[in-house]
Amino acid sequence: LGLDNNANNSNDVKLEDESRRKFFGKSAIIGAGVVAAPMTAAMFASSAKAKAKEAANSITVHPGELDEYYGFWSGGHSGEVRIMGLPSMRELMRIPVFNIDAATGWGLTDESKRIKGDSAHLLAGDSHHPHMSMTDGRYNGKYVFINDKANSRVARIRCDIMKCDKMITVPNVQAVHGLRVQKAPYTKYVVCNGEFEIPMKNDGKDGMRDVSTYRSLYNVINAETMEMAFQVMVDGNLDNTDADFDGKYFASTCYNSEMGMNLGDMISSERDHVVIFSLAACEAALKAGKFKTYNGNDVPVLDGRKGSALTRYIPVPKSPHGLNTSPDGKYFVANGKLSPTVSIIAIDKLDDVFSDKIKPRDAIVAEPELGLGPLHTAFDNRGNAYTTLFLDSQIAKWNVQDAIDAHNGKKVNYLRQKLDVHYQPGHNHTSQGETRDTDGKWLIALCKFSKDRFLPTGPLKPENDQLIDISGDEMKLVHDGPAFAEPHDCIIVHRSKLKPFKVWPRDDLFFAETHAQAKKDGVDVYTQNKVIRDGKKVRVYMTSVAPTYGMSEFTVKLGDEVTVIVTNLDMVEDVTHGFCMTNHGVQMEVAPQATASITFTANKPGVQWYYCNWFCHALHMEMRGRMFVEA
Ligand code: CUK
Numbered sequence: 001l002g003l004d005n006n007a008n009n010s011n012d013v014k015l016e017d018e019s020r021r022k023f024f025g026k027s028a029i030i031g032a033g034v035v036a037a038p039m040t041a042a043m044f045a046s047s048a049k050a051k052a053k054e055a056a057n058s059i060t061v062h063p064g065e066l067d068e069y070y071g072f073w074s075g076g077h078s079g080e081v082r083i084m085g086l087p088s089m090r091e092l093m094r095i096p097v098f099n100i101d102a103a104t105g106w107g108l109t110d111e112s113k114r115i116k117g118d119s120a121h122l123l124a125g126d127s128h129h130p131h132m133s134m135t136d137g138r139y140n141g142k143y144v145f146i147n148d149k150a151n152s153r154v155a156r157i158r159c160d161i162m163k164c165d166k167m168i169t170v171p172n173v174q175a176v177h178g179l180r181v182q183k184a185p186y187t188k189y190v191v192c193n194g195e196f197e198i199p200m201k202n203d204g205k206d207g208m209r210d211v212s213t214y215r216s217l218y219n220v221i222n223a224e225t226m227e228m229a230f231q232v233m234v235d236g237n238l239d240n241t242d243a244d245f246d247g248k249y250f251a252s253t254c255y256n257s258e259m260g261m262n263l264g265d266m267i268s269s270e271r272d273h274v275v276i277f278s279l280a281a282c283e284a285a286l287k288a289g290k291f292k293t294y295n296g297n298d299v300p301v302l303d304g305r306k307g308s309a310l311t312r313y314i315p316v317p318k319s320p321h322g323l324n325t326s327p328d329g330k331y332f333v334a335n336g337k338l339s340p341t342v343s344i345i346a347i348d349k350l351d352d353v354f355s356d357k358i359k360p361r362d363a364i365v366a367e368p369e370l371g372l373g374p375l376h377t378a379f380d381n382r383g384n385a386y387t388t389l390f391l392d393s394q395i396a397k398w399n400v401q402d403a404i405d406a407h408n409g410k411k412v413n414y415l416r417q418k419l420d421v422h423y424q425p426g427h428n429h430t431s432q433g434e435t436r437d438t439d440g441k442w443l444i445a446l447c448k449f450s451k452d453r454f455l456p457t458g459p460l461k462p463e464n465d466q467l468i469d470i471s472g473d474e475m476k477l478v479h480d481g482p483a484f485a486e487p488h489d490c491i492i493v494h495r496s497k498l499k500p501f502k503v504w505p506r507d508d509l510f511f512a513e514t515h516a517q518a519k520k521d522g523v524d525v526y527t528q529n530k531v532i533r534d535g536k537k538v539r540v541y542m543t544s545v546a547p548t549y550g551m552s553e554f555t556v557k558l559g560d561e562v563t564v565i566v567t568n569l570d571m572v573e574d575v576t577h578g579f580c581m582t583n584h585g586v587q588m589e590v591a592p593q594a595t596a597s598i599t600f601t602a603n604k605p606g607v608q609w610y611y612c613n614w615f616c617h618a619l620h621m622e623m624r625g626r627m628f629v630e631a
Contacts, residue, residue, distance in 0.1 A: 055472030057441055059479055061088035069431060069442070070493045072130040072144050073465075075099075076486030079125030081146055081157060086431070086492055087442060089467055089481045097155045097164045098125020098148040105588025106164075110563065110597040111511050119153060119169050126150035128488040129179040129240075132159070132497075133187035133223060137245045137329070137436040141497040143223065145190045147179040154179065154192055154219075156226055158510075160501050165510060166226035171297045173217050173231075174198050178240035178323065181223065182279075183435070184247045189229060189279075190221040191250050193238035197259060200233075200294050200301075211259055217301065218252060218277060230286050232304035234275050234311065240322050240376075244347050245329030245436065250277040251345065253320040253334050267338065272320060273313045274334045274345065278354055281310045312353045314360040316343040317367075322376035322427070326385070326400060327438040331365075335374040335387060341367045342374050342387060344403065366407035368414055370396040376489075378430040380440030380470055384416060388425035388445060394418045395428060395445055395468065397475055419475045421466050424448040427489040430470065434491065443468040443475065446487045454482050463487060502573045503592040511595040514565060518595075525567040525595055531555075538602075539563045544577045544590060545570055547617035549610075552625040556602045562627075564610075565597040566590045578614035581627065587613055605631035 061067055067085030070092075075082055079099030083092045100107030100123050107113070113120040125148040133143040144157040152173055156166040170176050173194030181187040197214035199207060207213050218232040218241075236257035243250050252275045260266035282302055285291065291300035304311040317339030324333045325347075332345040349363040373391030379400075380386070387396045395418065402414035424447060431442040450464035462482035469476040504510075506526070518525045521532045523541045529550035532539040538560045543550035544567070556562055566579045568590040579596070580587040583604060590596045602608075611624035 053472045055469035055474060055476040057087065057469045057471045057478075059087040059089075059467065059469070061085070061090075066495070068495060070495055070498055071444070071490050072132070072493065073483070073490045074127045074130050074146060074486075074488045075484070076128070076488050077124075077126045077150070078485055079127055079148070079150075081127060081130055081144065082487075083162065084490075086444075087467060087479070089465070089479050093162060095157055095162055095164065097146060097157070097167075098127055098151065098153065099123070102587060103589060105596070105598060108586070108598055109588045110599055111514060112164075114513060115164060116167050117169075119151060119167065122151050124150060125153070128177060130489060130491055131179060131181050131190075131434070132491060132493060133181055134183045134435060135186045137183045137327075139432065139435055139437070139491075139493050139497045140186075141493075141499065143187075144491075145179060145181060145223070147176045147192050149175050149177050149195070152176045152194070154190060154221055154226075156190075156223075159498055161504070161508070161510060162500055163510065168221070168226055168228070170194070170219050170221075170228065171299055172200070172202075172294050172301065173219065176219065178238065178252060180242050180250075182247060182250075183243050183325075184245050187223045190223050191241055191243065192219045192221070193241050193252055194219060194231075195237055195239060197237050197256070202295065211261060214259060216254075218250075218275070218304065220282070228299040230282065230291065230300045230302055232277060232282060232302045232310060235305045235313065236273065236275075238275070239320070242323045242325045242332065242434075244325060244332075245327075246347075248279055249347065249350055250279065251275065251323055251325075251332045251334075252277070253316075253323045255319040255321065255337070267319055270318055271315045272318050273315050274320065274323065274332065274343070275304070276312045276314065276332075276345075276350055276353070277304065278310060278312075281354075285310060309354075312350070312360050314343075314345060314353075314363055316364070317341055321374075324377045324379070325434070327379050327381070327433060327436055328383075329436075331400065333377045333385065335377055336370075337373060337375060337390075340369050340372055340374065342370060342377060342385075343367050344400070366404040368398060368403035368406065370398060370415070371418065375425070376427045378428045378433045378443060379438055380430055380433070381438045382440055384440075384470075386428055386430065386443055386470070386475075388421075388428045389418075390424050390426065390448075392418075393423045393425065393447075394420055395425065395443070395475060397470075416473075417475055419468065419477060421445045421447055421468075421477070422449075422453050422464055422480070423451055425466075427487075429490050429492060431492040432494060437494070439494075441469075441471050442492060443470045444490055444492065446483075446490065448486070450480075450482060453480050465490075503571065504594040506593055508594075511597075514595050514597050518565065525565065526569065537561045537563070539565060541565045541567075544568050544579075544612070544623075546575055546577070547612070547619035547623040549612070549623065549625050553628065554625075555628040555630060558602060558605050558629055558631045560602045560629075561599060562602050563597055563599040565595060567595040568592055570616075575616055576614045577612050577616050577623075579610060580613040581608060581610045583608065589614060602627070602629045605629050 071084030096106035467479035
């Protein structure tokens with residue numbers, strides 16, 4: 001079944017144990033003052049053996065076979081999103097989003113610059129949370145949304161073309177962090193958190209050192225138009241978020257209710273909180289015109305601070321991090337980070353919290369202790385939860401109902417198993433685990449450090465994305481996956497949910513504006529090769545069919561602004577062409593039936609060769625032409 005090759009020989013185990021010990025010397029300092037976990041991995045290792053149902057998924061995907069799942073991985077501060085195949089853990093594609101990308105020309109082409117809009121000049125990004133649009137709590141295969149913490153942006157990826165098609169910069173906030181979608185009845189809204197507190201009027205004039213003017217905002221974006229719907233002002237800051245399965249509530253963790261401006265102050269109080277947002281109350285306030293605008297933009301900002309009808313604040317142990325909704329729709333789970341616990345919030349009690357029938361804390365139905373540094377929780381379809389323990393470098397598997405029963409005084413051990421992972425896991429995610437279709441087959445642990453798990457690559461090491469088989473009673477680690485910085489988060493989507501195009505439709509909106517320009521120029525991009533001069537601007541339209549461009553030479557003047565528009569007439573799947581102008585930093589991808597364009601200044605006189613840089617044909621080397629630049 002391909003599982004055996006995972007088994008450690010005794011040497012490996014020894015090596016691992018030694019390095020773990022050294023490592024924890026340091027972790028212990030970070031974790032000083034935190035209560036020790038009640039159970040150790042060793043205590044679980046022996047118990048579960050006898051009656052256990054063996055984990056028996058196959059990770060082997062033979063040559064020529066296809067994976068069962070698509071994984072969408074954040075690329076962290078690489079700024080991209082990656083498509084993985086699971087269970088093989090093969091990286092299938094990269095989708096550049098907040099970064100620039102030499103191969104595809106993302107950030108260089110006119111089409112991508114239009115999509116990036118007001119942030120097209122930014123070359124960096126920090127993508128964290130990829131989440132797919134849903135209908136009735138199930139992935140619908142339409143879009144994947146992703147945040148850019150570094151530049152406060154949110155982008156959308158169209159899953160039919162697997163390219164980013166929309167991007168906005170969220171106003172009035174800094175560092176958009178946690179992001180999720182409305183799960184039901186459908187993804188009308190994308191929601192995300194403004195993490196860093198800033199003055200509401202952030203014009204640098206007066207008061208920017210007066211922390212009492214600082215706010216964080218909850219951001220609600222229309223998923224279809226990708227425009228701001230509204231924002232909600234809160235007390236404290238915001239970290240991670242998730243939505244319920246009823247279309248009524250969103251929840252966000254806050255780790256800095258103190259509004260501290262340094263580490264010591266941020267962790268000074270014993271409790272922070274989870275903010276619950278009532279969507280109906282927010283929409284009613286919006287309709288009633290109960291909002292203000294700030295900083296010269298027209299985005300409505302609602303007041304959701306303590307005492308408002310829009311929100312409730314549920315106190316939880318200090319500095320919570322991840323926020324995860326159980327796929328049965330019953331609970332929000334807030335992960336403790338500095339507390340060894342997670343707080344389980346019963347969603348069916350929230351109506352009573354909002355009508356003040358019960359106190360906010362009364363919505364918490366259990367606070368199980370799991371281990372050191374709980375960051376994120378994932379779920380299977382059998383009532384179990386899987387929580388990453390950052391400081392312990394483990395995944396804690398626990399049963400949600402048992403945790404609630406134990407909280408109510410029943411003598412039951414809610415912990416099922418603790419599995420060592422390598423090392424320091426942040427997010428984890430189960431196959432389809434944030435949807436009603438959670439299937440309990442696979443778990444991914446996205447480990448921040450890999451240390452000794454791979455051949456050394458110098459001081460900078462890869463992360464380690466570990467695949468865990470959770471189909472049995474015991475979690476089984478089956479694959480170590482090195483990854484470049486830095487998969488924060490991922491989702492795992494069954495392949496049946498996605499139907500990407502094989503070649504581009506000719507009328508695709510992605511390059512509609514380029515086609516409109518061609519029309520204005522009187523050029524049919526499918527049949528004509530033509531140079532249009534428009535003052536100092538020159539537009540060069542050419543077709544491509546392997547192994548030639550429709551135009552083997554064109555002439556411009558030194559200093560002209562040149563736009564090259566290539567339309568790929570090849571119909572055959574996977575015959576992608578490129579266009580590269582040597583010595584100009586100009587290159588892009590043109591997939592079958594697509595039109596792509598790129599603009600540059602002809603600032604070098606003489607003969608300048610252009611060539612196809614996506615290998616397309618046996619005569620690919622010959623696929624080139626000359627730009628004559630007259631001085
Ligand atoms: S955060 Cu990175 S480990 Cu940005 Cu989702 Cu928790």
